[in-house]
Amino acid sequence: MNFINEKFLPFAEKLAANKFLRAVSTGFMMLMPVIIIGSMFSLFNSLAIPSYQAFLVESGLKRFLAIPNMVTNDILALYAVFFISYTMAGELEKDSAVSGMLALMTFLAITPITTTGKLVGSFLNGNKIALPQGVSLPGGNVIPYEFIGAKGLFVAIIVGLATAVIYSKVLDKGIMIKMPDSVPPTVSKSFAGLLPGFVIIIIFLALDFIIGSIGFQGSTGIHTFVYKLVQAPLEVFLGANIFSFLFAIFLAQVLWFFGLHGVNAVLIPIFFPLWTSLTTANLEALNAGVSVYDLPNIIGRPFFSVYASAGGSGVTLGLCIYMAFLARSKQLKTLGKLALPAGVAAINEPLIFGLPIVLNPYLAVPFIAAPLVTSAIGYALTVIGFLPKLSTLIPLGTPILMSGFLASPVGGLKVAAVQILLVVVSGLIYLPFIRVVDKQALALELEEAE
Numbered sequence: 001m002n003f004i005n006e007k008f009l010p011f012a013e014k015l016a017a018n019k020f021l022r023a024v025s026t027g028f029m030m031l032m033p034v035i036i037i038g039s040m041f042s043l044f045n046s047l048a049i050p051s052y053q054a055f056l057v058e059s060g061l062k063r064f065l066a067i068p069n070m071v072t073n074d075i076l077a078l079y080a081v082f083f084i085s086y087t088m089a090g091e092l093e094k095d096s097a098v099s100g101m102l103a104l105m106t107f108l109a110i111t112p113i114t115t116t117g118k119l120v121g122s123f124l125n126g127n128k129i130a131l132p133q134g135v136s137l138p139g140g141n142v143i144p145y146e147f148i149g150a151k152g153l154f155v156a157i158i159v160g161l162a163t164a165v166i167y168s169k170v171l172d173k174g175i176m177i178k179m180p181d182s183v184p185p186t187v188s189k190s191f192a193g194l195l196p197g198f199v200i201i202i203i204f205l206a207l208d209f210i211i212g213s214i215g216f217q218g219s220t221g222i223h224t225f226v227y228k229l230v231q232a233p234l235e236v237f238l239g240a241n242i243f244s245f246l247f248a249i250f251l252a253q254v255l256w257f258f259g260l261h262g263v264n265a266v267l268i269p270i271f272f273p274l275w276t277s278l279t280t281a282n283l284e285a286l287n288a289g290v291s292v293y294d295l296p297n298i299i300g301r302p303f304f305s306v307y308a309s310a311g312g313s314g315v316t317l318g319l320c321i322y323m324a325f326l327a328r329s330k331q332l333k334t335l336g337k338l339a340l341p342a343g344v345a346a347i348n349e350p351l352i353f354g355l356p357i358v359l360n361p362y363l364a365v366p367f368i369a370a371p372l373v374t375s376a377i378g379y380a381l382t383v384i385g386f387l388p389k390l391s392t393l394i395p396l397g398t399p400i401l402m403s404g405f406l407a408s409p410v411g412g413l414k415v416a417a418v419q420i421l422l423v424v425v426s427g428l429i430y431l432p433f434i435r436v437v438d439k440q441a442l443a444l445e446l447e448e449a450e
Contacts (some may be wrong), residue, residue: 004423006281006291009030009146009385015184016189017404019088019091019092020088020161021085021269021270022091022156023084023090023091023164024084024161024268024270024320025085025268025269025272026087027084027085027086027087027088027160027262028080028082028083028084028268028269028272028273029268030083030086031079031080031083031276032088032393032395032396033074034072034073034076034079035073035076035150035276035301035393036393036394036395037068037072038069038071038072038073038074038282038283038356039069039073039279039391039392039393040392040406041065041066041067041068041069042066042068042069042073042283042286042287042391042392042409043392043406043409044189044393045062045065045066045069045287045349046286046409046410047409047410048410049214049408050295052309054131055107061105062128066287068285069283069287069331073150073280073283073284074145074148074149074280074284075145075148075149075152075290076148076149076153076276076280077107077147077148077149077150077151077152077153077155077156077275078104078107078108078148078156078221079155080153080160081103081104081107081155081156081157081159081160082085082100082101082103082104082160082205083160084103084157084161085098085099085100085102085103085104085154085159085160085161085163086099086100086103086159086372087162088160088161088164088165089164089167089168091164092164092165092168093166094167094168094171095189095192095193097189097411098167098189098190098192098193099163099164099167099193101158101193102163102193102196102201103160103163103164103166103195103391105201106163106200106201106204106327107152107155107159107160108143108158109201109204109205109208109448110155110159110205110207110208110221110222110223111143111145111147111152111223112143112144112146112147112150112220112221112223113141113142114141114142114144115138115139115140115141116137116138116139116140116142117136117137117139117140117306119142120137120138120145120415122139122210124163126311128365129239137433141274145402146382147223147227149233149280150255150277150278150280150284150335151197151223151227151277152223152227152404153231153273153276153277154226154227154230154231154234154273155222155223155226155227157273158226159204162200162204164417166196166199166200166203167193167196167197167200168198169195170195170196170199171192175192175195175196175199176191176192176193176195176196176426177191177192177194178193179191179192180382182275185337199444204222205365207222208221208222209221211225216228216229219382222345234274235274235277235278237273238274240278240297240298240299241299242298242299242375242376242379243297245271245303245304245308245375245379246372246375246376247302248266248267248270249267249308249371249372249375250357250368250372251311252266252267253313253314253367253368253371254368255413256313256314256352256357256358257357257358257359257367257368257369258358258359259358259366262313264359267304268312272301274301275300275301275304276300276301277305277391278296278297278299279297279300279301279302279391279393281296281297282295282297282300282389282391283391284295285407286391292388292389292391292408292409292410292411293385293388293389293411294389295389295391296389297389298379298382298383298389299379300390300391300392300425301393302391302393302394302407302408303375303379303390305346305394305398305403305407306378306390306394306404306407306419306420307374307375307379307418307419308371308374308375308378309423310346310374310400310404310419310423310426310427311342311343311346311348311400311423312347312348312349312351312352313352313369313371314347314352314357314369314370314371315371315374315422315423315426316343316352316357316367316426317343317348317400317423317426317427318370318423318424318425318426318427318428318429318430319346319351319366319426319427319430319434320336320339320343320348320351321336321340321423321427322336322427322430322431322434323335323336323337323339323434324336324339324340325437326335327434328438328439328442329438329441329445330444330445331441332355332434332437332438332441333444335350335351335354335355337391338350339351339354344399344400345397345399346396346398346400346403347397360437362433362436362437363433363434363437364432366426366429366433367394368436369429370425370426370430372425372427373425373426373429374422377418377421377422377425378418378422381418386414387411387414387415388406388408388410388411388412388414388415389408390408390409390415391407391408391409392406392407392409394406394407398425400419401419401420402416403414404416404417404418404419410434413432
């Protein structure tokens with residue numbers, strides 16, 4: 001306990017207060033509307049109901065329902081780089097909008113650009129198709145979706161943070177175009193960002209050129225370099241790995257127990273970018289016609305929401321139900337009834353701080369163990385093919401059974417049924433511990449009554 005109080009907690013508090021991690025965390029939280037809208041439309045477009053699918057195809061609605069996902073999750077890195085830089089500039093007390101704009105410009109500048117002729121030519125060569133004599137391919141410039149979606153998220157984080165820092169440093173050194181006081185503030189801020197913008201884009205273009213010239217492990221620029229050497233390995237060893245997932249949950253629960261928001265401190269800034277990328281890969285495969293049981297990833301943002309956080313952090317809904325209907329002490333029964341509606345929607349701060357669970361040695365073990373067990377159950381049932389791999393990001397506050405049903409266009413009812421099982425399992429894990437707390441509270445109430 002001394003080690004935790006003296007070493008671990010101060011480190012965790014510094015981690016939670018770190019400007020860079022906080023900027024990434026806030027930036028990804030600002031992406032929620034974009035991700036959820038794309039996920040919902042992907043769900044509507046992929047529901048495996050034959051009559052419904054026939055209607056979409058015959059009416060021509062299917063291609064329209066595919067558009068929202070194309071302009072949200074398929075180009076997620078563009079939104080991410082803007083909002084991460086926007087948030088980081090705010091942390092540095094600089095103009096957020098200008099920083100976000102410069103980051104987006106820089107990200108696009110280092111993103112590989114090709115031509116329609118090269119794309120079509122590559123397809124024809126790959127399929128050994130020869131063009132008729134005298135027919136030439138079009139040559140318009142295009143930005144492929146490859147690195148402006150999930151594969152570009154880590155570059156978006158790097159560019160977003162670096163742009164804000166360089167922008168701030170250049171302004172602090174007074175390198176800017178200063179306009180007269182009579183010029184509107186908006187115009188002045190735009191011109192103040194002009195010289196920093198030149199510095200930023202030159203730095204990244206030079207870096208992109210150097211990396212491409214070296215060609216390390218086949219890298220053609222920053223995007224391929226970061227994806228091959230950083231993002232792809234992290235997705236395998238940290239993102240898609242059940243053991244790293246359980247470790248992340250364990251760490252978040254320990255922080256929660258000591259009063260720190262474990263999700264905000266650890267999961268969102270460190271693991272959510274990885275899980276978002278894996279979820280986006282599932283969406284892309286789903287939209288390409290892959291079965292929900294054959295999607296590339298089990299772990300992802302929906303997996304966390306549906307199995308590891310069913311009823312809130314610590315999977316406390318089973319505990320809440322026991323308190324509301326089976327507790328003997330008035331204190332626990334009243335608190336359980338008050339917290340139950342929020343608990344159904346995965347909001348359990350009333351229990352965490354009201355019971356409390358924070359710094360309560362009687363509830364430390366079940367609070368940490370319950371989400372580990374429920375995650376392991378969800379993973380095992382997915383591995384054996386009983387449950388589908390999840391692809392739909394669930395909005396915050398979605399009631400527990402609805403979240404399971406919406407998490408996949410096929411097999412959602414089975415996911416919701418398993419959530420009921422997980423609530424029961426978590427309740428049984430809490431049961432012997434909450435009985436001790438309930439007994440103590442009842443004894444205290446009887447003593448006060450006498």
